[in-house]
Amino acid sequence: MPFANHQELESCMLNCTLCHLRQDAIGPTSYNGSPDSPLAIVGEGPGGVEDEYGVPLVGPSGQLLDKALASVGITRDRVYTTNVIKCRPKNNRTPTVEEGVFCAGHWLDAEMAFVRPKIIIALGSVALKYLYGPDKRITKDRGQWFTTKYDIPAIATYHPAYLLRLTGKELVKAKWEVYYDLQAAVEKCREYAPAYDFKSAEPPDLLALYTPRRDSRKEGR
Numbered sequence: 001m002p003f004a005n006h007q008e009l010e011s012c013m014l015n016c017t018l019c020h021l022r023q024d025a026i027g028p029t030s031y032n033g034s035p036d037s038p039l040a041i042v043g044e045g046p047g048g049v050e051d052e053y054g055v056p057l058v059g060p061s062g063q064l065l066d067k068a069l070a071s072v073g074i075t076r077d078r079v080y081t082t083n084v085i086k087c088r089p090k091n092n093r094t095p096t097v098e099e100g101v102f103c104a105g106h107w108l109d110a111e112m113a114f115v116r117p118k119i120i121i122a123l124g125s126v127a128l129k130y131l132y133g134p135d136k137r138i139t140k141d142r143g144q145w146f147t148t149k150y151d152i153p154a155i156a157t158y159h160p161a162y163l164l165r166l167t168g169k170e171l172v173k174a175k176w177e178v179y180y181d182l183q184a185a186v187e188k189c190r191e192y193a194p195a196y197d198f199k200s201a202e203p204p205d206l207l208a209l210y211t212p213r214r215d216s217r218k219e220g221r
């Protein structure tokens with residue numbers, strides 16, 4: 001591996017300009033939470049708030065994720081959260097499988113090799129397709145255990161951005177499915193790491209930990 005440690009990997013990644021997605025983003029986004037956690041959450045890619053702050057899942061989707069995790073006794077600072085794709089696609093469009101393969105092949109794969117979580121939660125279709133297989137579908141394959149290319153057990157569930165688009169009975173059903181998926185993930189994770197504390201007494205306000213990044217595109221780059 002060309003990086004000495006996780007920190008060096010992150011520093012290099014934050015300067016990445018290897019693909020076209022970089023042109024429309026303020027910059028690549030890093031991770032948040034604890035690199036020592038036995039549980040990693042892998043989302044798809046940054047949205048507007050994430051691009052602004054440079055970290056994953058801190059906008060409206062992240063706030064919903066926080067609530068879902070709280071329902072199974074987890075605070076976000078006690079898990080490791082990252083994305084398949086590090087730069088925000090223009091207009092928040094869903095990244096393609098090819099974009100995921102390219103970015104993750106450069107960064108997420110190396111990141112997982114340093115972090116080595118015991119369990120991975122794949123959030124949404126892009127993460128499921130990258131970690132499980134391009135033919136997998138989130139509506140059909142969520143909630144099932146599979147082994148990732150990193151030889152780490154994983155389970156997929158809906159991305160919170162998807163939940164934010166649902167209403168009525170569909171929303172209620174999807175929320176319960178997410179709850180059961182997260183519950184299964186944390187139960188299995190406790191088997192691997194029985195001493196690990198998944199819940200902080202005073203979880204931090206994630207957004208308050210970071211400052212917005214300077215957007216050089218608005219300054220006539």
Ligand code: SF4
Nearest residue numbers: 016019022086087103
């Ligand atoms: S999306 Fe990934 S590969 Fe493309 S520029 Fe950003 S960090 Fe680099």
